[in-house]
Amino acid sequence: MAAKKILVTGGAGFIGYHLCKKLSTLTDNLTIYDDLSSGKMENVKDVPTAKFVKGDILDLKTLCGLPKQDLIYHLAAQVVVPYSMENPLIDFDTNAKGTLCVLEKARKDDAKLVFASSAAVYGNPSQLPTSEEYGFHPFSCYGLSKVVGEEYCQMYKEQYGLDIVITRFANVYGLRCHGVIHDFLDKLAKNSDKLEIIGTGQQSRDFVHVSDVVDLLATVGSLEKANGETYNVGLGKTIKIIDLAKMMLTILGLQNKTIVTTTGVSWQGDIHTIWFNNAKAKKELGWNPKVTLEDAIKEVIADRKLKV
Ligand SMILES: NC(=O)c1ccc[n+]([C@@H]2O[C@H](COP(=O)([O-])OP(=O)(O)OC[C@H]3O[C@@H](n4cnc5c(N)ncnc54)[C@H](O)[C@@H]3O)[C@@H](O)[C@H]2O)c1
Structure with missing residues (x-):
């Protein structure tokens, strides 16, 4: 990963901060792109080797004006479920249209993209623990906007041949x-x-620690056989x-x-x-949340x- 140019949208947020901390040990070319709507400057400052660009993912001109990237982690999102129910249009803009903008950046650069999706795409599953094949049954506007993001990822994978990995997080926690x-x-x-x-x-x-999530994200970012796959990221x-x-x-x-x-x-x-079935990530990636x-x-x- 050393020579790779890596972009992390939402890198000033909770998971983004921990991911960037790890990535900064693996590459000298790390850029954090975040509008600081919920992310914190303190998180950016604690990854001093990363370049920081304050910007909105909906601002395609600024996003596409960034240098060419090899790998993009797309974490920027509106993450509050009740807010999505009160403000479905804003939630859609950030999570669905915003993901499409980031996919356009990936298409322009021919970059690999790792998308942060959510347990919310399963809604209230009748299958527990829930595996990746359960399919989409969103129960909130947030869940639906993540489904739309995933569907666009699939489209870009199939129609433009982009390397894409979808990661669905359970409840991530930690410092x-x-x-x-x-x-x-x-x-x-x-x-x-x-x-x-x-x-x-x-x-x-299903609470999964952020260090385990970051381990998996780093693995799928560099592993070719993860391309085109979707992984549940939960403790199980x-x-x-x-x-x-x-x-x-x-x-x-x-x-x-x-x-x-x-x-x-x-x-x-x-x-x-x-409650996630995490057997696929364990088997295919050798991932073992600790x-x-x-x-x-x-x-x-x-x-x-x-x-x-
Ligand atoms: N934390 C969890 O338990 C959890 C669970 C499932 C999925 N996820 C997903 O993981 C990702 C990261 O979540 P988090 O918990 O770190 O949330 P967070 O709110 O801490 O981070 C999101 C970041 O995105 C930035 N952002 C929001 N809108 C933006 C925009 N329009 N342009 C640029 N930046 C923008 C925010 O400023 C923030 O820094 C999200 O995509 C979220 O949906 C998180």
Whole structure:
């Protein structure tokens, strides 16, 4: 990968930051392209060897004006499911049309593209654990805009012969992440007597650590046999949110102090269970996610210890 020119859209975001950190050890030609709508300059600064271009993926002129790339990781997206239900057009523009713009850049450069898709394309699957063949049953505008992104990837693969890898992430977490683990820690930092879960607590998630996700992304970026393939990227285990809350309270020593409540009602588009069958990535890529949820929660808590 050493001589490769690599572009990461969304490189200032949570997963993008961890990916760029890793890629910066593999290439001298790394560019981060991000409009900083949710990404952070702090993440960019912590990858000092990367070139940073502040730009919108919908701005085709700026995107295509970048130097020719060999490999593009497309992570930039609107990632909030409730926001997608309130603002379907904005979500579509960023995730569907934005992906098409990035594909145009890949076509112009004849670059390989790795696309970050999501468990949301499966909706509420009747097959658990869910494998790649389950197909598209999106349940939110976010899920649908990711489906459209994937379909355009397939079209560009078939019609223009581009090398494309689709990676579908379960719930990615780790340092600098957003999402339920950090929400719980934020709430506990404000008041450790009470922890309110949005929804019933019966929703279940497959949590995969960002270091394992980055390992897989680095592998598919350089492996020719991954071209044209779609991979589930999850730990292959699922945990109910109520049990996650209990696990976190036990780690924090708050199990006898904090009262856990639920709102009973979740947000529109919320999926009940995410549980990935990750056999394909294990078999074809030799990928073996290593980080357990409990160890990683301890890591996140240790990182924020002064604030909880
Ligand atoms: N975090 C997860 O659990 C998870 C799960 C499934 C899929 N994904 C996918 O992984 C990718 C990265 O997610 P993340 O968790 O790091 O999210 P994030 O919000 O931290 O990162 C997304 C980045 O994209 C940038 N961005 C958004 N719109 C842009 C635009 N129009 N032009 C340029 N940059 C733009 C943001 O500023 C941000 O830096 C996304 O495509 C997301 O859909 C994430």
